[in-house]
Amino acid sequence: MGSSQSTSEEVRELVGKTGFSSDQIEQLHRRFKQLSGNQLTIRKENFNNIPDLELNPIRSKIIRAFFDNRNLRKAPTGLADEINFEDFLTIMSYFRPIETNMDEEQLEHCRKEKLRFLFHMYDSDSDGRITLEEYRNVVEELLSGNPHIEKESARSIADGAMMEAASVCVGQMHPEWSGEVFQLRKAYVCVF
């Protein structure tokens, strides 16, 4: 922002923190400025400027994920009102592909981070557990695009899915999940 030297220093800092390359950071910075209207921070309202996002059935959850303090690694609960560029990059870093030169430990860490991001999306009240109500909420939103499937059907589907997951993990069957039980690694890795 000031002289070019301090900018490149900042860029280098960001490269170190988030793992993006400097080109990618430049590109994301441009997009950030576009979204925020040349301000320093983005608020929830700025996401309304993205027309294609309107069609997404779970957009509220996704936008929320951008402001979730747990994803921003600032606090265990709550939502931030606005995020700056560094926070934006932090969220984006969850979507980076897995590098081929990572060792086992880094790989595990990366995968866990991605899983945790998703878990936070489902767990809206930040209590560390996905309750049946929260899961039902997710399924209802997913099916909200189809006006002919009623809420009750969505609820039964969510219930069925919960039972399925419960039957997969041995013994215990609770109406809630904790993060460790949430075991869908394979799908995640392929997608992310």
Place this chain on the structure above:
Amino acid sequence: MLPATLPLLGMPLSGAGAGVADGAAGESVLPPAGLALLRWQWHEVEAPYLVAVWILVASLAKIVFHLSRKVTSVVPESCLLILLGLVLGGIVLAVAKKAEYQLEPGTFFLFLLPPIVLDSGYFMPSRLFFDNLGAILTYAVVGTLWNSFTTGAALWGIQQAGLMAPTVRAGLLDFLLFGSLISAVDPVAVLAVFEEVHVNETLFIIVFGESLLNDAVTVVLYKVYNSFVEMGSVNVQAIDYVKGVASLFVVSLGGAAVGLVFAFLLALTTRFTKRVRIIEPLLVFLLAYAAYLTAEMASLSAILAVTMCGVGCKKYVEANISHKSRTAVKYTMKTLASCAETVIFMLLGISAVDSSKWAWDTGLVLGTLFFILLFRALGVVLQTWVLNQFRLVPLDKIDQVVMSYGGLRGAVAFALVILLDKTKVPAKDYFVATTIVVVFFTVIVQGLTIKPLVKWLKVKRSDHHKPTLNQELHEHTFDHILAAVEDVVGHHGYHYWRDRWEQFDKKYLSQLLMRRSAYRIRDQIWDVYYKLNIRDAISFVDQGGHVLSSSGLTLPSMPSRNSAAETSVTNLLRESGSGACLDLQVIDTVRSGKDREDAIMHHLLSGGLYKPRRRGAWRCAQAHASFPLHQPVLRRSCPGRAGRGTWQCTCHQRPPRLCLWTCRRVGTKASHPWRAWRLPPAPRLP
């Protein structure tokens, strides 16, 4: 008409009935002596009889093979069939002193290949296919071009070096022509071998997709070189090369377009077949076959046409046609494809016996074998290196080994080489012999060794998991998240375009092509849920569940806007809240035009459903302990109110079928004797 069809069917006019024909000719001279009680009409039924006998022999052979588990676990079926063909061909040769039957290109391309391609196109996992489309296209187009050029050039090289017998009179163009037909990976062989090996889906779809899509390249190269050879190498001008390249695009895109047009027609027609259910399977086959023939007529890529037809129409057709038709289509396709594959391999074996058609040259044969293996491996390695720069999940070395080893050649190459014109390509016999050796080598040797190789390399195998609700839900969530992130970042990537396509499909295509009732609730999540419910219910009934055949109930499975609470099973069984066992609601009370088979299924379901007893807290663990395993229906939902036991009304006072209705209607739940379910306690759920 019959004599005309015989050459088409690949059987000589004077077949096994040679003697009889003479006899018939002799008989017509003398007037018949008296009334003949029995007459031997062989020549009238000869052609279809022979076809039926061959197919019967092939099927019986399959039965015999599978009697021995040890053999079939080691040797792929295709090898056994080829060996059987060799044996049979030898027998026929010994008996009739000349080779009677062989794999005729006409029969092959018109009758034997379409069912196999249709089957694979229709059942292609389209999501996986389009996710890996980049890799598939690269291998299919670039890989085949590389293989054909290098093989042809290398063979010409060894001819120049004098390693080949001088009787092989072929120039560079001839070798390039041969290279083009020998270098294509064959879908039939790949299917036959990989089906038994069960590698992971990504690997399979890449190799198999390549074998399907390279048809366009093979067709173009073959035709181009054939016409170059016919024109003579001196007459080839620069413009012809350009035309050749252009024809690649025309053939492939044209073939795909033909397929998509027919897919559209098929989907549209099945929308209106509600009252004529019986012709639905017929429509599917006819239109797909018409796509094949149309593309073949316009000399476009017929395999691409059928593949695109299958991939494109599946979603709409499955939604439109009835459950029975779906089953009919599935099993007929599989039967036809399996039958065609069997016949192809057997005829391959038989055709190899006819030594008048081939001429052996060691240099050519060994050179071809060596070069196709070498250049395939080289090509795969190079292309994978390039592709891994762009792929999210890179293809590792083991995958590359399997891919290069799995590049099998098969009957397509053989049919193409038989089609060569002997006058234009004087070395045809040598090429035929080489092709036979190559095909046998790849199918037998590579087919035999690929299983141990896969095991030794510890290739990731496919895990045959049943579809789960969770997987479906999460897949959808991922798709939406990734599309959203792409929107936020402003990058129009793969997910963005997928999302756009889904929106377009939802808004326009599905409305046009799907039946109204199917369109209303078409949703993959709902489909999986529905299928799982049905499966659980069927398995429950199969295991001896007491069935109340309540024919009074009419319950199609689609929910509706105006679900009358009274007639809804869910409402009947539900206390309050979400203790739903199965969410089947009546679509409308009008019974006309309803699918009888769906209704019957729902009778079974409703008969076997339980009414969960009201309990305070959710003690699912205990509940499941006391549930017999035969109640998977309950497992699917029932989060809240599942109680300690479940009850079924087995009222002995009235006929069971009315029980469910009258209890509720009269409202005398308490007055009605409900008896506990009497199955033996089942083991705890895993």
